[in-house]
Amino acid sequence: MADGYYDPEGLKQFSQIGEEAPELWAKFSEWYTAVFEEGALTKREKALIGLAVAHAERCPYCIEAYSRSCLESGSNAEQMTEAVHCAAAISGGATLVHGVQMRQHVHRLSM
Numbered sequence: 001m002a003d004g005y006y007d008p009e010g011l012k013q014f015s016q017i018g019e020e021a022p023e024l025w026a027k028f029s030e031w032y033t034a035v036f037e038e039g040a041l042t043k044r045e046k047a048l049i050g051l052a053v054a055h056a057e058r059c060p061y062c063i064e065a066y067s068r069s070c071l072e073s074g075s076n077a078e079q080m081t082e083a084v085h086c087a088a089a090i091s092g093g094a095t096l097v098h099g100v101q102m103r104q105h106v107h108r109l110s111m
Contacts, residue, residue, distance in 0.1 A: 006060045006061070010061055011061040011064055011065060014061070015029075036050070042073075043073050044070070044073040044074050044075055047066055047069040047070045047072075047073045047075065048070055048075055048079065048080065048083040049083070050062070050065075050066040050069060050070075051063070051066035051067060051069075051070050051080055051083050051084065052083040052084060052086050052087035053087065054066045055084050055087045055088070056087040056090065056091055067080065070083075
């Protein structure tokens with residue numbers, strides 16, 4: 001969507017966000033890199049989590065980056081699609097569970 005809010009070239013420019021605050025960018029970059037290193041979870045598992053979160057956050061740049069990361073770490077389209085469905089299920093469930101708030105308000109206001 002070059003004429004919209006998300007320029008496909010934007011992802012390539014991500015590191016430029018640190019130009020005005022290089023110390024903070026360095027700290028973020030170090031932490032971000034460490035988070036996605038192999039640990040209790042594999043890099044592949046973390047990439048799938050990243051892909052799911054990218055969809056939940058609705059970030060086209062993140063979706064592009066984590067789609068690539070998932071493929072590079074050995075995931076296939078079926079596994080990636082399941083991860084996206086997990087994100088959708090959690091998002092849907094979170095929306096529905098907030099219905100409890102609505103029901104409480106309705107009950108209180110109806111009295």
